[in-house]
Amino acid sequence: MINYIIRRIGYGLLILVGVNILTFILFFAVNTPDDMARMNIGGKRVTQDAIDKWKVERGYDKPLLWNDGAQGSQKLTNTIFFERSVPLFVLEFGSSDTGRDIGYELKKRVGPSIALAIPTFLLGIFVVVVFSLTLVFFKNTYLEFWGVALSVFLLSISGLFYIIVGQFFFSKLLKLVPISGFSGGGDIFLFLALPVLIGIVSRLGGEALFYRTMFLEEVGKDYVRTARSKGLSETVVLFRHVLRNALLPILTSTVAVLPLLFLGALIMESFFGIPGLGSFTIDAINGQDFAVVRSMVFVGSLLYIIGLILTDISYTIADPRIRLS
Structure with a gap:
């Protein structure tokens, strides 16, 4: 197990290095430091002196990857890549192009993102699993037919539509929750109730169809027939035996959601005025x-790799037959 985890961490570091280098090249292949200076200073008539001053203040006056004018190791270290991208591996994010401390902004915004993402994630899994097992329980009935039809309908609608309709119906007409904004303390539930509800509904359709197919495949296996022959009720068979044996694909399908626990739903945070990491990223774009x-791309990649490692480890908990060497 320990050797396996060490290998996975090593692979993850190599992936992070590749993502970091690729992101750096893509960004500076599209925009030169001069272009970035013009966009941040603003205005069509920007003098070269103003551009040079902006680059010096933010460290963009150095070469990108290799400094021919430096001596020794400074040929590598005295570059934009080494000063702006390498520190990301020790979680030093530096300053934004507008002069803000990125690390401070991340610490300030991670709380609202977690407050939104964790309830959406956990309640979403619970609702989807229960709904899917209910469809399997009422297999070959009108309830299953209309449940599948509802799932296809929900899957066909854009998440943006849910946000607009939810704000209009629950906030403007019924006035049950604020239309946007965020506040700590007890009022946090009022501001997060609608975003969490929309987050659950928007993912229900696609995931319910996937889980239903997976559960139907499990229902046809021998261990299910054996459990039924012992006189166990259908509810016990589904929620104890079938669900337990379907944990591996469920764990695999939820890995991609892990970065959202911290990065937040980009569109959701922007529309509801939640000052999280998602809206921070949208504002930066x-x-x-x-x-x-670049910092948010790095954080997202890091969280996704951590999610993959945690998922592999959780396999041994969900299925003792799996042993990692």
Whole structure:
């Protein structure tokens, strides 16, 4: 197990290095430091002196990857890549192109993102699993037919539609919850109730169809027939035996959601005015703040790799037959 985890961490570090280098090349292949200076300073008539001053203040006056004018190891270290991208591996994010401390912004915004993402994630899994098992329980009935039809209908609708309709119906007409904003303390439930509900509904259709297919495959196996022959009720068979044996694909399908626990739903946070990491990323994209975007890409990659490692480890808990050497 320990050797396996060490190998996976090593692979993850190699992937992070590749993502970091690729992201850096893509960003600076599209925009030169001069272009970035013009976009951040603003205005059509920007003098070269103003551009040079902006680059010096933010460290963009150095070569990108190799400094021919430096001596020794400074040929590598005295570059934009080493000063702006390498520190990400020790979680030092530096300053944004607008002068803000990225690390401070991440610490300030991670709380609202977690407050939104964790209830959406956990309640979403619970609702989807129960709904899917209910469809399997009422197999070959009108309830299953209309449940599948509802899932296909929900799958066909854009998540943006749910947000607009939810804000109009629950906030503007019924006035049950605020239309947008965020507050700590007891009021947090009012501000997060609608985003969490929309997050659950928007993922219900596609995941319910996937889980239903997976559960139907499990129902046809020998251990299910054996459990039924022992006189166990259908509810016990489904929620104890079938669900337990389907944990591996469920764990695999939920790995991609892990980065959202911290990065947040980009569109959701923007529309509801939640000051989380998702809205921070959207604001950086709109403001052409490449330092923030690169940092968020790195954080997302890091979280996804951690999710893969945790999933592999959880396999041994969900299925004792699996042994990692």
